[in-house]
Amino acid sequence: MKDIKPWLIMGACCGLAASSLGISINSSGVFYGVVADDLGIMRGSFAFHMTIFTFFTGLAAFVIPALMKKFPYKLLLTLSVGLAVLATIAMGYVHSLPAFYLLGAIRGITTSMFSLVPLSMIINNWFEKSHGTAISIVFASSGLAGAIGSAVLSRVIRATSWQMGYLAAGIIILVLCLPGILLPFKLDPYEEGKKPYGGTTMKKANKTVTYEKQHFHFSNPTFIALFIAILAIAFTTSLAQHFPGYAQTINLGTIGGLMLSASMIGNIVFKVVIGLLTDAFGALKSALCMMLITLTGLSLLLFVRVPFMMIVGALMFGACYSVGAVGGPLLTHYFFKDELYDTIYPPINFISNTGAAISLSAIGYIYDFFKSYQIAFVIIMILVCIAIAALFLNRHKSYR
Structure with missing residues (x-):
């Protein structure tokens, strides 16, 4: 039982990956056709907001490690999830390409705080043994969430509207992120007086790392x-x-x-x-x-x-x-x-x-x-x- 916490953290990371990658990215395609047709714009022009999303996610990743060292990760995570959820829901209330592009940038920046870079850093810190298995399960959850999320959101859109689809997407993102927000854990197990799963050595000295x-x-x-x-x-x-x-x-x-x-x-x-x-x-x-x-x-x-x-x-x-x-x-x-x-x-x-x-x-x-x-x-x-x-x-x- 003493080694259960790393696996609980891995489970929380699965939810974060499912929301940031599975719902936010992998399920985005269900909106392309219906939004473009409803607003009378080209599908490629609307889909470009996801190119902006992806670009800013990668760009923001450069400052994430520094931010995670300067501020508590839970604070950064809570703020980022809140803004990402609001920006996702707001997608259903705008009707111009510049607004979609702006929201795409906001979603990309905020989602980066619970995407590939921070999640892989967390798994690296908390797992020595079974490291590969843990990180693969976390990111495999994004594919599963994308498959299920696409089906759910498609049904919501058909039954109601694409605006309600974005509302549903925002709610799903929030629900998937809640375990990561609510589960108490530090970025580094040594800050809690613990060792990584399967860890047998103490942390490398900061002078060596520098x-x-x-x-x-x-x-x-x-x-x-x-x-x-x-x-x-x-x-x-x-x-x-x-x-x-x-x-x-x-x-x-x-x-x-x-x-x-x-x-x-x-x-x-x-x-x-x-x-x-x-x-x-x-x-x-x-x-x-x-x-x-x-x-x-x-x-x-x-x-x-x-x-x-x-x-x-x-x-x-x-x-x-x-x-x-x-x-x-x-x-x-x-x-x-x-x-x-x-x-x-x-x-x-x-x-x-x-x-x-x-x-x-x-x-x-x-x-x-x-x-x-x-x-x-x-x-x-x-x-x-x-x-x-x-x-x-x-x-x-x-x-x-």
């Missing part, structure tokens, strides 16, 4: 390799949103929705799998394994025109999400440890968010220009190979 930060440079080859790999995978993750369109172009439109659903199932499953593999074999081997599975899935989707195998390929493609959401924190921790995590991960998270936001439109433009998705598949397969090579060639290196 020395390592002062002697790290962003020109470090390992950082550059990780940066390239995560950017390449970030571009990959947006491809799934185009699966229905791809299926139509090859006269298999009836399985487009199934392909997208299969990729989302893979999203959830492989996020858990990469954590289990990390605890058993290490983060680098696990990430490389997920990338090879992604590459295999892409090959099936591009070269095999059998419906069942294409659905299997889409499922395997879902492994790329595990590298982007879970692999990023795990690889950063693997290469740079706790001492440099809050320095390294914010830019890694930022480039991941930015790459995913850009690629969603870029893939669409590739289709518009070439009238085919095959070119996009080939480019993304090359990017996955680059990511594999970047990590493999740096497998024996570290920041030291």
Whole structure:
């Protein structure tokens, strides 16, 4: 029973991830068509508020570690959740693109306080043993929340209106965040006189941590390799949103929705799998394994025109999400440890968010220009190979 608190904290983090990623981002697509049609604006123009959301989430991540050291995390969390909920509900009361874009920026900034960077820092602090499993469960919850949340919000919108849909989204975000707000815990277990789960050593001296930060440079080859790999995978993750369109172009439109659903199932499953593999074999081997599975899935989707195998390929493609959401924190921790995590991960998270936001439109433009998705598949397969090579060639290196 003495080790139950880290798992309670992990459960609270699941709720925070489900709200910041699952509801705020993964479920946002249910509003695009209905809002755009109702207001008479282009879907792309309305959807751009989520690009702004994603950009500001990544941008705000640069200051989060400093804020978390200067102010109590519970205070920051409570204020951020409150503002995020109000901004989400306010989406149902505005009717102009500038207002949607402003609210997108506000939601992105506030949501960043209970998104990838702070949650991974909390798990890093509270878990030594089963670290990979804990962080994978936290971020897998976002995929599950996205699937369930999309269905719930779609039903609310159909039964009432998109305005009520945003009200429901705000309420769901608040409910999911309540355990994190109400559960008493410190950012660091040592501040409570406790050790991390499975911890056997005392915390590294602050002087050592400061020395390592002062002697790290962003020109470090390992950082550059990780940066390239995560950017390449970030571009990959947006491809799934185009699966229905791809299926139509090859006269298999009836399985487009199934392909997208299969990729989302893979999203959830492989996020858990990469954590289990990390605890058993290490983060680098696990990430490389997920990338090879992604590459295999892409090959099936591009070269095999059998419906069942294409659905299997889409499922395997879902492994790329595990590298982007879970692999990023795990690889950063693997290469740079706790001492440099809050320095390294914010830019890694930022480039991941930015790459995913850009690629969603870029893939669409590739289709518009070439009238085919095959070119996009080939480019993304090359990017996955680059990511594999970047990590493999740096497998024996570290920041030291």
